[in-house]
Amino acid sequence: MNQGCVDIFMxxxxxxxxxSDESCSQLLLIGLKCTVDIKEICDYNFYAIADHTPVNTNHNLDLIPLYIAHTIACIII
Structure with a gap:
């Protein structure tokens, strides 16, 4: 979880x-909240996990970051 990326988005x-920045701003205006704070996440009742999907040198998907995000979500929920 990258606080810097969350700060930029927020x-x-x-x-x-x-x-677009306009769409991003509109989402924030209607209440979208992004955080990396586990205690804060535990208080939510809806979770959206967004993660980049990197590829290796052979252009094969590396799904490890998504798997880690899923594991963290399962622990929290």
């Missing part, structure tokens, strides 16, 4: 450019 900018 400021209204998506550094991956997959979502």
């Amino acid at each position: 400021s209204g900018h998506n550094s991956t450019f997959e979502v």
Whole structure:
């Protein structure tokens, strides 16, 4: 979990450019909350896990980051 990425997104900018800054800002205005704080996450009743999907040198998907995110979510829930 990367606090820096969360901070950038919560400021209204998506550094991956997959979502426009305008759309990002609108999501924040209607209440989207992103955090890496486990105690804060435990209080939520809806979870959306977003993670990049890197590829190795052979262009095969490396799903380890997604697996780790899933494992963390299962522990929290």
